[in-house]
Amino acid sequence: MKFLKVFWMGVWSAVFGVKKMFTAKRRAAPPSQLVLKGRYAQMLAAARRGNVEAQVQLAACYSEGDGVEQDYTQAAHWYGEAARQGDARAQFSFGVCHANGQGLAQDYEEAVHWFRLSAAQGNVGAQVSLGLCLQKGLGAFPSPEEAVQWFRQAAQAGDPAGQVSLASCLQAGRGTVKNEVEAVEWFRKAAACGLGEAEYNLGKCYQDGLGVPVDAAEAFKYFRLTADKGLPQAEFELALCLQYGRGTEVNLTEAYTWMSLAARRAMPNAAEMRDDLKKEMSQQQIEEGDRHVATMAPSRPKAGLVTADLEDQIEAKFPAL
Numbered sequence: 408m409k410f411l412k413v414f415w416m417g418v419w420s421a422v423f424g425v426k427k428m429f430t431a432k433r434r435a436a437p438p439s440q441l442v443l444k445g446r447y448a449q450m451l452a453a454a455r456r457g458n459v460e461a462q463v464q465l466a467a468c469y470s471e472g473d474g475v476e477q478d479y480t481q482a483a484h485w486y487g488e489a490a491r492q493g494d495a496r497a498q499f500s501f502g503v504c505h506a507n508g509q510g511l512a513q514d515y516e517e518a519v520h521w522f523r524l525s526a527a528q529g530n531v532g533a534q535v536s537l538g539l540c541l542q543k544g545l546g547a548f549p550s551p552e553e554a555v556q557w558f559r560q561a562a563q564a565g566d567p568a569g570q571v572s573l574a575s576c577l578q579a580g581r582g583t584v585k586n587e588v589e590a591v592e593w594f595r596k597a598a599a600c601g602l603g604e605a606e607y608n609l610g611k612c613y614q615d616g617l618g619v620p621v622d623a624a625e626a627f628k629y630f631r632l633t634a635d636k637g638l639p640q641a642e643f644e645l646a647l648c649l650q651y652g653r654g655t656e657v658n659l660t661e662a663y664t665w666m667s668l669a670a671r672r673a674m675p676n677a678a679e680m681r682d683d684l685k686k687e688m689s690q691q692q693i694e695e696g697d698r699h700v701a702t703m704a705p706s707r708p709k710a711g712l713v714t715a716d717l718e719d720q721i722e723a724k725f726p727a728l
Contacts, residue, residue, distance in 0.1 A: 483510030515546025551582025
């Protein structure tokens with residue numbers, strides 16, 4: 408198995424700053440439609456007068472369909488109004504609009520422009536997004552070295568996405584001197600925040616001895632932790648641990664269960680590995696495993712695949728508004 412690790416992470420941290428700030432109270436105590444209309448009218452009036460807070464709040468309402476019909480064009484308009492007044496949150500979100508083509512034409516050069524302005528003000532989401540663009544040459548000349556600088560700023564500010572992105576660069580020696588030991592430190596910091604991708608990468612580090620001594624039991628612990636969060640690669644690796652007794656006792660029924668769950672998520676090679684595993688099992692074990700899968704599958708978290716970091720020129724992804 409090639410070592411899979413993250414070269415990008417969802418840069419939800421800065422979006423979190425916009426969305427949660429303006430929506431937490433509304434969700435906790437949903438106002439009546441009459442109040443929503445009145446609040447919207449006041450917000451719109453203030454936004455038209457140039458009030459930045461109102462513009463950002465109005466943009467968030469449009470992007471979420473909160474009190475108004477969801478309209479990404481209007482969201483992009485109001486993020487743009489606030490961004491041009493220098494608001495770092497709006498600059499980041501306006502950059503996301505350009506990167507994703509939400510509410511306006513996709514334009515990575517414009518995205519980089521707004522990410523850079525926001526990043527310079529310390530917005531960690533923009534710093535990570537700018538790093539992704541520079542890393543892959545989206546809207547700017549590729550500069551892995553500068554990408555690492557932005558990842559490090561976000562990481563040092565405590566942002567898990569920045570920490571994982573920096574760790575990935577350090578582990579691969581991309582844009583910086585290769586340092587697997589420091590990479591583990593940053594993966595560990597992000598994992599402490601509960602980030603599944605970081606936990607999975609720690610499991611791989613312990614499994615393959617990258618920056619830490621090989622420790623099958625630690626690898627198994629992290630794979631189980633992350634598999635419970637629905638990460639397909641972790642389900643796959645956990646199944647292998649259970650099948651071959653790596654860091655745990657052999658349990659073919661449980662191995663079959665996890666490999667089947669990984670196969671349902673289109674994890675490469677999982678279906679073939681599951682079918683090979685069935686040849687080693689009794690019919691009773693297979694039926695028991697199928698029952699476990701039927702019980703677990705409907706409520707499984709829908710985590711995405713961790714991107715293979717193989718220097719592929721694949722498109723970076725940015726958070727939806």
